[in-house]
Each structure stands twice: as structure tokens, then as C-alpha cells.
Amino acid sequence: MFIEYLPGETLLHRLDVRTKMLGFFGFIIISFLFQDPKYQLLIVSLTGLLAFWIKIPLQKIRGMLIPLIPIIISIILITGFTFAPERFDHVSSQTILFYALPGEKLGATVGGFMMGSTFIFRLFGMMIASSVLILTTSMDDFTQFFQKMKMPVEVSMMLTTAIRFIPTLDKKRRQILEAQRARGTKFNEKGIIGSIRSYIPIMVPLFINSIMMANSLSMAMLNRGYGLTRTWTSMREIAFAPRDYWVMSFIVLLITLSFFVRFRLHLGVL
């Protein structure tokens, strides 16, 4: 998988999964409160500090960012041209820089470009925040979380089985690919139809094999008593430590502060 649990001993690793989830949702709320890119930049920098703290693998982040560059540019352009001046509260944002078409049509607003930047920062922030969350939280913790949230056993069961079978299916895919290459399959046929057609010999056996595996998996699960009761024994009881209460209060404080800034002081809008 692209990003997976990175064992470590930082405070973020040791925090309870529920605290971290609260923090994550808090981040989303704050991020959506503000439209001004300056505020967003502040939020992103703060999340970046967290990422830096847990020694996030920079290589991977770079790998994730590079393919996004065309999207980033197009988002800024689209918002820049499509956000009409009436949508902004501040006069400075309503300023029209230039028109793309003659006859004063399709004007590029300052606010539009700023909005575009906000979107980009929000996107980055989300990426960093979710990476931090996934990198510091083990699969076990997530299933615990689902259980605590009173989700049915099936949900966490599905989740763990899916994760368990990712490497298995990937191995199958490689084996199938080799078997078909040995029969002379070419994977560089031209055009969309061509490339779809050349993947049929991979996809069909992969589906058939997955179905057969799912079949025997269901037998194996019944063999081991799955479905006898609607619940199961929890393997680990998660519990809040004092640090969790401190961190949670800090998060709540931060959210309240943000609401105050946004709605009382009317800051951070465009």
C-alpha cells in the first residue's frame, strides 16, 4: 500500500485513536471555516509541523504531489474565472484583473484566484492530516474505533479481511501477468480499446481466482464459528490516558477559537 502504519513512539502514536479522530474532524471543520488563503496557509503549516514531528517519509509525499500539479493549476484557473465578483464580501476580492473574452466576458477575479489557492491549501492540508493519521494509527486501533462507535462487527471484519488480502491478491496479479506474458500477450497495444483488450487476459483470471478464493474463505470462516453470534470478544480494550484529555481539550479550544475568529470577528472571509 501507498501509505501504511509507521511504528513509532511519538506522542501522536501513543494517543488514543478516538482523540486522533477528534483531532482529524476538528482539522476538517477549521479548514472549512476559512476562505482566506492566508489562514489556510497557517493551518497547512501547523499540520506540516505535525508531519515533520512524526518524520513522515518525504519521498512518498513527493510521489503523491507530483501527479497533482496539473490538477492544482486547473483548479486555480477554473476558480479564477468562474467565481463572479458578487460572491465575495470584500471589495478587494471583487476586483477584476482582466477578461478572457472580448466584450467584458469571463473576468478573472482576485477573489477567484485566492479561492483557488484556498482549495489547494485545503487539499494539501487534508493529505497531510490523513497521512499523519494513517501513519500513526495501527489497523487494530481503527477496528477498535469502529467497535467503539458501535458499528456492526461485519464492518471491522470486512476491513481487516480486505487489508489482509491485499498482498495475496497482488501476488496473484503478478503470477497471472507472468503466465499471460509467457503466452505472448503484448501489453502495449495502441488506443483505449487496444489497451483494454490486452488487459482482459489479466482481469478475467484475476476475477475468477478472487471468486474462488472468496468461496473458500467463506468456508474457512464458517469452519471457525463466524456468524454464530452477532458480536465477538475484543482483543484489546482501548482506554483514555491523561494525555488524551489534555489533547482533546486543546482541540476543542482550538475549534472554539476558530469559530470566534470566523463569526465574531468576521475574519478569514473573502
Place this chain on the structure above:
Amino acid sequence: METLENEKSQARAICLKNLSYRYPNAVEPSLKNINLDVEKGKFFLIMGSTGAGKTTLSLCLNGLIPQLLEGKLTGWVSVAGKDVGKTAVQSLSKVLGLVLQDPETQIIGRTVEEDTSFGPRNFLVPLEEIKQRVNQTLEKVRLQGYNDRLSEELSGGEKQRLAIAGVLVMEPEILVLDEPTSELDPVGRSEIYATLADLRRKKDLTIILVEHSSEELIYRADEVVVLNQGELVWRGVPSELFRNLPLLRQWGIKPLPVSQIGWDFYEKGWITLAEIPLDIPSAEGLIRELLPKYGRWQGHLQGQAQRQVQVPGQGFGAGQRKDGLFQQELDLSKKEIAVQIKDLNYQYNSDQTALRGINLMIEAGDFVALIGQNGAGKTTLAKHFNGLLKPTSGEVIIEGMNTLKYDTSDLSKTVGYVFQNPDHQIFSATVEKELEFGLKNAGFKGEEIKERVEQVLQYTGLERYRNVHPFSLGKGERQMIAVASILVLKPKVLIIDEPTTGSDWTGVQTMMALIRKLHTAGTTIIMISHDMDLVAQYAKRVIVLKEGGVLLDGTPKSVFSNEQILIDSAIVPPQLCRLSFQLEDILGREPFIESSEFTAMFESREQSGCL
């Protein structure tokens, strides 16, 4: 084992009465009127060819039939006093644990501990007890201390032992294993057998084992049950069954190689049926005893050793001198070189060296067997032959083509590669279309395709399945389709990776007969196999790999005579070779690899007629 008289009804672990079952949409029933009682604490072996109903029977025992799989079930099954028809599969799992063939799909958890605890968690066993039970069970299957290991990273044998742990942790009274070793290499297999032996010693556990191979099991099982086409045809002591060679052949069960020698003596009237040897010491004793009486062993035996195709029922007729025949073939083909490997090194991305300094030359028309432990580099080497892997350094030249300069799709016309699992390549709706695929890739058109498909269908005996969906056929046939789909390309070199895993003896014979036919027709065969009996019997040259290098290289006889080196690399020489090591003082250094070579020691003037 003391069975208490007053608990006679309780003493039966399994009781089947008139059990018949037909799969939905099937014409023939898979089980016909089976009656069987299994006493508590016994070790039962269920044997029979593929399609005999062994798996179906084991699914009936824990209620998956009819609770998960529909179809028509009649008769009565009772397990540990519980009526299987009226008890849910999940509840039955507390008394009867079923381990299936493929370890991969039986592992549910990501870590060993998570997986083992799955069963008890479903029964809401308290956490403390689960932890205790998990540790106990892991110790039983020799996986103690593996708790936090990722299940994905275990070896095949370890995975299957984890699967056994997964059902044992529920503390069942009966353990049913359906071909638990069919996907494993010899090391993995012996790990499973050792685990079963441990379990028998430690606990009063009833074990039902469905299995093809027999050598290791013959003295371990209390009783054997043979199924043939859904019917229970034989029940008794294993040694009795394995002395009756005609019956074994009829039911498609592989006889022990040493018993073949004994059967020949029995036919000649020298020994009684009960004296047919089933292991090496008794065979050795028998030969030593009979040799002074009937033997003609004067050292000139080599001239009489016969080469002949081991097809059941065929007599040991006079044949050409083996070595002479071999020599001739070499002379004929000496001009051409099929595979040339120079200083081949290969490193995986993870920097792990898989092959080091390999220099090899394989002549056209040869029959080479690549053997070695799992991870020795057999498959890695074989994948270099058709360019699936490219050398990190050095070069591989196949029929004059350097694999560095050609793509696999170009090489596929010259080098055929049949993979172990046929299900990884079958994707067409009919057998015929499946065979056409390779030809279309190679750029053949219309008539040519038809003609070649026709030829290969006949050659492989798949004609009658022409318009059948490949997945509706059995594993043996699917394996044959995989081979056929490569043969249409008429490769000069054919690489076959484990062509016989999971096949029954009849399937093995059919497959090997086909490979031999191809070899005779001039195809260079490179076979990867764990089955040393097959290697000894069919290959002309054996290459032993160890830790990515060539350890031994030579004729089967010369390779198998290095017993100690082989054992160090976890290879057990064929039974008959081991027998000849025991008789070294009589036979000399060169081991025998076919039973006919032993019986040739006893050839007398009045030929004993046909077998």
C-alpha cells in the same frame, strides 16, 4: 486405547449411514451410499483418485454440505453424537475442525495471533482465556513465539500449520484435513506430518486425513478408507492395501516403489503377499535373503537393466540397454545447443541475490530436471529462459536469442512456459478459444490456427472438451489445458513448473506420458519438480540448485548417488535410490532408480511371464 464398554455409543467419533450427495446441476452423485464408523482416537486415512468424493465427504462431516452448498443429500451424518443435519456449521466447529487444501484462503487475520484467536472470539471466549489458548495451540503446531508475525510473510508449511492452529484452538475432538500438503514442498509436508504425529501423541484426537502421497503415512494411520467414484470400496489396515498393487492401480493410488519389487517376487511365487515390503529396511532384508537363492548378480547386471515406460499394467519386457539408449540420443543432438547461460547473476529489487554465477549449457532435445529446496532459485532461473526476468549481469542465450534483446512475447514462440497453477492463465469461455489465444498473439491467422488447435487437442486428449468451459473441468484437465495452450505454439524448449502438484497418480501418469512423448519428438524439456520419483524416472539430466547456485549437475544416477549432499539441501532421494544405498555392498556406488533394475538382478532363464 481403552474404550469404555458402557460408553460404546460415545466411542464413535463419526457415524455415516447411507450417505449420498449430488451437487446442484450435477448428473452423477458425488457420494453414493456411504456407511462408515470411525472410533474415537483413531487416525483414518481417506484415499482415492481425484473426483472420488474425498473433499465432498469431508465437507459433509462438518455440515458445509448441505448448509453452505446446496444439492441433494440423503442419509445421516453424526459427529461426536451430534446430528450434522440439525446443527449449525459454526456450532459443529467446536467438535470437528476442518482444514482445507489451500492454506492461503484459510488465514483470516493479518498477524498469527489475530488469526488464531478468530475462532474463540466468535464464541465469545474471554480475552484472558483466548490468549492462553492461542499460545498453547501455537506451541502444538510448532509456531510458538510467532504471535506477532504477519501471516502473509510465513512460508507455505507455516501457513498451513497456522490454518491447523486456527481450528485446533477451538479444541475440537475430531480433526479433518483435506489434502493439507498438496500445495506444499517436501519440507512443508514433513512439517505437517510431524505436527500431526505430535498431536496424536499429546491428545486423544480423532484424525481424518485425506491424502494422495503415502510413503510417510503408511505406518502412522490406523485405517485406510478408499473412495472410488463416490463409493466406499475398501476399508482396512494400510499395509494390507499397499501390498495389493492391482487394487491400487485400479483406484488410481500411487503404490510404494519398494512394493513394486516385492510384487514381482510375489508373482514369481518366491514370497507370500504379507511379505511384500513396504519400507526400505524390509525391502533390503528381503533382497539379501532372496539373492543367494534366486539371484544372478555377478556384476554384469548393467547389461540387463532395462529401460521401460512405467505404465500400469505393462509388463517388464525386454528393453534396450539404458545407458546405450541415452548415449545415442546425446550423439544425435550434440550439434545444437538450446540454452546457454554465461555467468548469470540475478538480484531482486530488494537487493536480495537470487542467482549467483550460473554457467549452464543445455543441449537441444535434452530432458532436464531442476530440483532444490524452495527458495533455491529454480523458478527464478527458469524465468530467465523466456525473458520474464532479465539477468542483472551475465547473459542467457536461448536458441541463439539473447534474452536481453528480446521481449518475452517474442521468445514465447520458441520457449513455452507452463506455470504451476493453470487457473492463473485460463480466461476463455471454451477450451478451443483458450488454445487459440497464444496463436493469435503470435500473429497466426485463420486456417493455420484451426489446424494447430486441432492437432494439439488430439495430442493432449482434450478433443472431447473442445466446447466446454475450462472451469467446469477438473484440476487435472485444467492443467492439461494449460500445457496444450503452450504446445500450440510448437515451442522448441518447454519449461514446466511442477506439472503434477495436486494431481492424483493417474493424472501424474497421463501428464508425464505426454511430456515424454514431446521429449521423444525432440522438444527440449526443462522440468521443475519436487517429486523425486518422477525426476529419477523421467529426466536425463538433473541440476540441483542451492542458494542460487548450481550444487550438482549430472545424470539422475550420478546426482542421486550423492546422498549426503542432497540431504543437506533438504532433498530426499527417491525410495529406490535409498534402497540401493543400503545395498551398496552388493550394488556398488551407482544407485538404481527403477524397480525393474532390482528385479533384473533376479532374472532367471525360465522367464516368469508377464506381470
